[in-house]
Amino acid sequence: MKISVRKCTAALCLMALCAALTACGPDGKAKETEESRTGQTEENSEIWIDGKPGNGEENSGTLNGTGNSNLQDGTGNSEVQESGAGGAQEQDGGIQARLIKDQTFQVSLIPLGDVTFASYGPDPAKNPMGDVVFRLEKDGRAVDTLEGVYGDNVRANETFNQVEAVSFPDYNSDGYSDIIIICSYSPASGPEAGTGYSEARIYRGSADGSFVLEKDLSDVANSAVADKTVKSILGFLGVGRGDAVSAGPEWKQAYIDYIMELDGEQWQGYNLIYIDNDDIPELVMIGNSEAVGCSIAGYAQGQVRESRLDRLGFSYIERENLLCNSDGNMDSYYDIVYRLEDGRLVQAAAGYYGAGDNSKVQYDENQNPVYQYQWNGVVMTKEEYDKALNAVYDTSRARGGYTWGQWLSREEAVQAISAAGV
Incomplete structure (x- = not known):
């Protein structure tokens, strides 16, 4: 009886060892999965997506939160975060299914470093006028959820269409990455129902790695700029063009x-x-x-x-x-x-x-x-x-x-x- 137990134990150990070796390369390090490689960009490059597919990351990895916080899911309802093994997990996992793949990608931000910028569409079944959600994720955890245009992240009378453009310039030249996002919406009712229009959001970065929605500045930009693109918004803000973004004269x-x-x-x-x-x-x-x-x-x-x-x-x-x-x-x-x-x-x-x-x-x-x-x-x-x-x-x-x-x-x-x- 003892001999049989030892044989079984040895067999199990041999099987575990083979499985570990299979997952390792010649240098003994774990192989990088295809999901983690997809859509990566060069370090410090500026992501400039003008509604063109093929520039995003195919999968953002594990979509779990941090701690026991509640995150808005874009419908005005909070998705409960519960602690568990390997980090907090979303209770229903619904937000994962709403990942906008061509507007989710890896980027290097100052001072956060390498993070995943993830875009999540609203859930029309919960609220047809729910808005898009943007999160910054690092090592499979959400480190920040960007503030929505409305407190409950539900539009007044508009439905979300798509994310048209995202960029990460330092528009105010304070040394920290900022975020400019262009989204399109359609009136949900009234004579203009079904027609689309674009809306810009301007987020100011800070030394602690957080981002603040510049609501008034965004409103002014939306009123002043007819054709809303990243370039036109940057031009409105008075900043330069190209790779080296400059705020121009400080007095402006x-x-x-x-x-x-x-x-x-x-x-x-x-x-x-x-x-x-x-x-x-x-x-x-x-x-x-x-x-x-x-x-x-x-x-x-x-x-x-x-x-x-x-x-x-x-x-x-x-x-x-x-x-x-x-x-x-x-x-x-x-x-x-x-x-x-x-x-x-x-x-x-x-x-x-x-x-x-x-x-x-x-x-x-x-x-x-x-x-x-x-x-x-x-x-x-x-x-x-x-x-x-x-x-x-x-x-x-x-x-x-x-x-x-x-x-x-x-x-x-x-x-x-x-x-x-x-």
Whole structure:
């Protein structure tokens, strides 16, 4: 009986050894499977897929999550992650069947390194307006799920068509990989049902390897760019073309970042003007009321610097570094002349005029109000005031800071910034 047991044990060991040798190459290392080789790209190359098949990875490997987190499956429902041997496994495995193979591939991102960018279509059976899901996977585990356009990852009235393009440039030149994705959708109902349109998403990378959806910037890009491709979005952002992606002049990105952080309801319009004699314009923000007034933003020493004007009225003499804030009400008016220094407005001279008591305003023979005038603190006549003002600021050569009602929208301002200067 003991002899039989030993023989059986030896046989089993021999079989296990043969199986191990079969899975090894001549150098004793495990053979690389065909699935892991499929669709790999050269290190540090930029993935640029414009809806063309054959550029993706045929299989992304094990599609399991990390820890006990819940991941949105693109339908608005969470797929429960449960810990188990070999990592957390999705309970129903449904997301694996929705892998978009030609938009799933390996890429090297900074600072994450080599990862698999995986695209997963929605599950129409659960929600016909569920959106696509994008995940970054490493060593068979999901390291990040990109934020969707909507919180529940369900579209308002659109159905997902396809992923048209994906690219990984460093569009803001901060040293970290960013992600630009173009997807197409169709209205689910209404007169345009069945027609398709494209939508861009811009994700900003960071030092910790996470990606943040630049929602406002994406909205602006979608409004400003008609034909949405990776190249057109990069062009809108003001970055270069080709392998070496450059953000171009730093002031452009600084202005774009600045304008995107503004309260859109506070400012009714924008304009670009040239106050001093350089190639960097100044950004005009036009308030939605006299109380808000206008602001002038200049760029200097790597920063955007804002100067607030009183009320909405101002003019400037182009490229001569002179701006005059002229406004007032209730028989109290002013002309304050500024120069631009290090991106900020610095007062050069000031004049004030009006009635000492607006309840007792006197009028001349032409029914013009009789006001008191002073320039730089010196009381004088109106003629003297006008002469003093024009000695500093030639009003005959001044131009308005903007045309009422013809200002730029935020989207148009960003586009103008991208195209301006050098």
